[in-house]
Amino acid sequence: MILRPALETELSELSALCMRSKAHWGYDDGFMAACRKALTLGPSDLRESLLQVAEDSGAPVGVAQLIVREGRAALEKLFVEPAHIGRGVGRALFEWAARVARDGGAASMIIESDPAAAAFYRRMGARDAGTAPSTAIPGRALPRLILTL
Numbered sequence: 001m002i003l004r005p006a007l008e009t010e011l012s013e014l015s016a017l018c019m020r021s022k023a024h025w026g027y028d029d030g031f032m033a034a035c036r037k038a039l040t041l042g043p044s045d046l047r048e049s050l051l052q053v054a055e056d057s058g059a060p061v062g063v064a065q066l067i068v069r070e071g072r073a074a075l076e077k078l079f080v081e082p083a084h085i086g087r088g089v090g091r092a093l094f095e096w097a098a099r100v101a102r103d104g105g106a107a108s109m110i111i112e113s114d115p116a117a118a119a120f121y122r123r124m125g126a127r128d129a130g131t132a133p134s135t136a137i138p139g140r141a142l143p144r145l146i147l148t149l
């Protein structure tokens with residue numbers, strides 16, 4: 001597996017990967033439809049954030065999106081292709097994000113997590129820091145976690 005920056009030509013393929021990955025938790029069609037906009041990557045994401053792809057045998061198997069601005073970092077997305085979950089892809093992308101955030105001068109990295117993924121972020125060293133409102137689903141609160149860098 002290698003990690004590399006995302007290409008503009010593969011943004012729709014990566015958006016579909018995000019949808020498949022999110023659906024791994026068993027959400028219904030209505031929920032997934034409500035998430036689609038938030039999980040769609042466009043050219044502005046390439047301009048305004050860092051998008052890193054995990055690639056295995058020539059195919060994307062995971063993607064992470066990181067924003068580092070004014071000493072603050074946010075892990076905006078971390079999605080692994082369902083068939084590759086549990087094989088270290090998430091850890092590799094998370095460690096990439098933490099390293100780039102630290103090198104960019106951030107003291108901490110914020111994560112607004114899917115409830116099912118919060119235990120993964122705790123395993124990666126993040127601590128609970130309340131909740132944050134979901135941008136995709138009005139009224140839904142998401143676990144908020146912080147990794148000290």
Ligand SMILES: CC(C)(COP(=O)(O)OP(=O)(O)OC[C@H]1O[C@@H](n2cnc3c(N)ncnc32)[C@H](O)[C@@H]1OP(=O)(O)O)[C@@H](O)C(=O)NCCC(=O)NCCS
Nearest residue numbers: 021079080085086087088089090091113114117119120123
């Ligand atoms: C959450 C996710 C990114 C984790 O990626 P992954 O590639 O499966 O994780 P890894 O295989 O690198 O696991 C690293 C460690 O975390 C642990 N871990 C992984 N997922 C976990 C979970 N859901 N709960 C608890 N621990 C978890 C692993 O056991 C492993 O521990 P180890 O170091 O003791 O072996 C992946 O499950 C995923 O994409 N899920 C669906 C989409 C999603 O919810 N993304 C997050 C949005 S906020």
